[in-house]
Each structure stands twice: as C-alpha cells, then as structure tokens.
Amino acid sequence: MLVDIFARRYEGVQLRAAFEERDSRLLVQSFRILAEDLAPYYLDGQENPASVTFWTTLESSLSREFGMKELSQHWSxxxxxxxLQTFKNTLLSVCEKWLTQPPAGSPDTHLKERLSLIELGFRAKETEIAAMNARDISDGEKLLASLTRPGLRVPGNPEDxxxxRRAMRTKAFQTAVDELNTRFRQARYPLNYHNGFIQIVTDDLVQIEIExxxxxxxxxxxxxxxxxxxxxxxxxxxxxxxxxAFYAAxxxxxxxxxxxxxKGWTHGKERGAHNYIDNLCSKTNAFIAPWEGASIKDFFTHVRNPFGHGAGSSTMPSLTRPQTEWAIEFSMSWIKNLIRRM
Structure with a gap:
C-alpha cells in the first residue's frame, strides 16, 4: 500500500544542510511524544496489544516506502x-534505534526520513481518534467507563x-500535537503538523492567525x-x-x-462558482454580504479562472511567489471565516 510521507513530498526542498545538536534533540523529543504519550508499548508492565500493532504497522509501512526489509535489526x-543467545527486539526499539542513528549520508535526507516516522505515527493516532469519535459508543466503552481508576473522575452515567473518556483521549492527542509543533519552533524548523501531515510554514504570524x-x-x-x-x-x-493558487482557489x-x-440553497442550475456565491449572498439567504460576494468573485475571475483553462496562444499565466502566498492566505482566511459562520 502506497503511503504519503514527508520525505517524498519535500524531496526537492532542502530543510537542513548539516546535522546539529538541535536536530538530534528534536528527533528524540518528537519520538518520545509518540512513544511515551501517544503509543506507550507497555501498560502496567505488560505489552499493550494495541501499541504492539501500532508499532508493527508503523515500522512495516515506513520500511516499505524506503525500500528496506526492516528499519533496523529485528533480532539481536x-x-x-x-x-549464543538470540532474542527478538520490540518494534518500538527497532524504530527507536533507527531514528537515533547518526547520519550516514545527506543530513537533509536523514532528517526528512525520520520526520516521516513521526508524521506517520501522528497520522495513525489521529485517524484512530477520528474513527473513535465517529462511531457509536459501544457496550465495552460503557463498561470500561463504569470502572473507576485512581485519578480518573467520570460521570455516573456509563454513556456519559x-x-x-473519549474527550480525554482527544484532548491528550491535541496536547501532543501542540507539543510537537512547539518543538518544531524551538528547533527553528519551519514546520507544522496538522490533520495528518507535517508541512512547511512560511510565516509565523500567518501560521498563528490563519493556518x-x-x-x-x-x-x-x-x-x-x-x-x-x-x-x-x-x-x-x-x-x-x-x-x-489554483488548488487553494x-x-x-x-x-x-x-x-x-x-443550507439547502443549491438548486441544480448553477454553472460555476459565481452561481454558488450568488446562493450565499442572495437577499433571501444573506449568508455573506454582496460586497463580500463580489470580492470572492473577483478572486475567482482574476486568480482561479486563468489557471483553470488552457492558455491557447496567449502567454501562460503565472503568479509571483508573494502573489501565490497571498492567494493561499486569501483562500484560507475565507474558508475559515465561512465555516465559522455556519
């Protein structure tokens, strides 16, 4: 199964030219968030079956993407x-040994590959949290919630x-995400994890206020x-x-x-984005003001449309880097604002 990883997406973008102490520190800190907070291998001194599956899948997926049989030795x-005595290493230790190895080649490739492990681990946990919150509460969850544990206070109703418990797990994951992104900033990495992916950020203020x-x-x-x-x-x-900018639009x-x-405003006769914008800014619906609709229409007319159609014999349209960043920020800002109004 093909897996989208950080190292492949940013193969042509140099992140680091050298491997320094801050790089090593970031990798260890990120791995510890994953190994200690999100997927601890042992629970009450025993192997946690869910975590065994997590680390097994993570190691298998990543080694396959890198064309390796294993990230590091499974047997020692x-x-x-x-x-001579032999024993099998846990997949947690296999991943940890590989992640903490010193660079043998390009520092940039070394870091990107290891950040891919962090990305896949967080993505797997985020998928797990989303699936948990999407399904109905099971009898097993109710039973588990009815059992009191030291330091855990739950309402009397098992379903509540x-x-x-779900809210606690969701909050714990978000706390881990916040720490990971803070660690990126501390290491002066222009990176941010969100919705399953680590991506490059270009401006701290835009990151905080918009992204x-x-x-x-x-x-x-x-x-x-x-x-x-x-x-x-x-x-x-x-x-x-x-x-x-085309994809942002x-x-x-x-x-x-x-x-x-x-909202039930789509009538089936829309022929393009402008008609859908009209649905939002009509006098009856008044979801956005007419001047707001006009602003978005101008954006589609002058930014999206030229890239959505063949240029023919005309000059191929292009945007400068600042114009591209503006187009993305414009789209992000409007998307965030529109969703907030719902």
Whole structure:
C-alpha cells in the first residue's frame, strides 16, 4: 500500500544542510511524544496489544516506502557462558534505534526520513481518534467507563463516562500535537503538523492567525476535499510546483459549494462558482454580504479562472511567489471565516 510521507513530498526542498545538536534533540523529543504519550508499548508492565500493532504497522509501512526489509535489526544476539543467545527486539526499539542513528549520508535526507516516522505515527493516532469519535459508543466503552481508576473522575452515567473518556483521549492527542509543533519552533524548523501531515510554514504570524485555526476547522469529514486541495496547494508552493493558487482557489470553491448544499440553497442550475456565491449572498439567504460576494468573485475571475483553462496562444499565466502566498492566505482566511459562520 502506497503511503504519503514527508520525505517524498519535500524531496526537492532542502530543510537542513548539516546535522546539529538541535536536530538530534528534536528527533528524540518528537519520538518520545509518540512513544511515551501517544503509543506507550507497555501498560502496567505488560505489552499493550494495541501499541504492539501500532508499532508493527508503523515500522512495516515506513520500511516499505524506503525500500528496506526492516528499519533496523529485528533480532539481536549475545553470548553468555560461551553460548549464543538470540532474542527478538520490540518494534518500538527497532524504530527507536533507527531514528537515533547518526547520519550516514545527506543530513537533509536523514532528517526528512525520520520526520516521516513521526508524521506517520501522528497520522495513525489521529485517524484512530477520528474513527473513535465517529462511531457509536459501544457496550465495552460503557463498561470500561463504569470502572473507576485512581485519578480518573467520570460521570455516573456509563454513556456519559464513555464520552468523557473519549474527550480525554482527544484532548491528550491535541496536547501532543501542540507539543510537537512547539518543538518544531524551538528547533527553528519551519514546520507544522496538522490533520495528518507535517508541512512547511512560511510565516509565523500567518501560521498563528490563519493556518492553525484553519486546519482545526477542517477536522470534520465533510471538509475532506477542502483539506486535500489546500494541502496540495501548500505542497506545490513549498516545492515551487505549478499553480498552487489554483488548488487553494479550488478548496475555497468546494467550501462554498458545501455550504450551499448543506443550507439547502443549491438548486441544480448553477454553472460555476459565481452561481454558488450568488446562493450565499442572495437577499433571501444573506449568508455573506454582496460586497463580500463580489470580492470572492473577483478572486475567482482574476486568480482561479486563468489557471483553470488552457492558455491557447496567449502567454501562460503565472503568479509571483508573494502573489501565490497571498492567494493561499486569501483562500484560507475565507474558508475559515465561512465555516465559522455556519
């Protein structure tokens, strides 16, 4: 199974030219968040079956993407009293040994590959949390919630208790994400984890004011296409790929269509983004003001449309780097604002 990893997405973008103490520190800190807070291998002195599966899958997926049979040795041996003894390493230790190895080649590749492990681990846990919150509360969860543990206070109703436990797990994951992003900033890495991916950020203020609240609003399943297109826009921007603004505008268009559909304003005669914008700014619906609708229409007319059609014999349209960043920030800001109004 193909897996999208950080090292491949940013293969052509240099992150680091040398391997320094801050790089080693970041890798260890990030791994400890994963190994100690999100997927501890042992629970009450015993192997945690869920964590065994987690680390087994993580090691298998990543080694396959790198074309390796294993990240590091699965089996080790030692000699005692002249006899050779062998034992199998836990997949946690296999991953840890590989992650903490010193660079043997390019420091940039070394770091990107190890950040890929962190990314996949966080993505797996985020997927697990999302699946948990999406399904109905099971009898097993109710039973577990009814059992009191020291330091854990749950409501008397088992179903309320199960919800409380889910909320605790969700909050614990978000706390881990916040710490990871803080560790990136401490190490002076222009990176941010959100919605399953580590991506490059270009401006701290934009990150705090626009991007972080933006990604948090796309957590619900209905915004999945918006999330995919905006991530594509950022990846193309960071790798100097073609037309990142087009994907940002497409994410904005999807948002407008989803809102129109959800509100019951879509009538089936729409022929393009402008008609969907009209649904939002009509006098009857008044979801956005006419001047706001005009602003978004201008954006589609002058930024999205030239890239959505063949140039023919005309000059191929292009945007400068500042214009591209503005287009992405414009789209993000409007998407965040529109979703907040729902």
């Amino acid at each position: 041996s030692y000699t005692t009293n002249g006899r 208790g199960a919800r409380a 972080t609240p933006f990604w948090s609003r796309l957590a619900a399943r209905q915004w999945q296409n918006v999330d995919i297109d905006m991530k594509e826009a950022l990846d193309l921007r960071d790798s100097d790929g073609r037309d990142p 497409r994410a904005l268009e999807s948002t407008i269509k989803i809102i129109s559909d959800t």
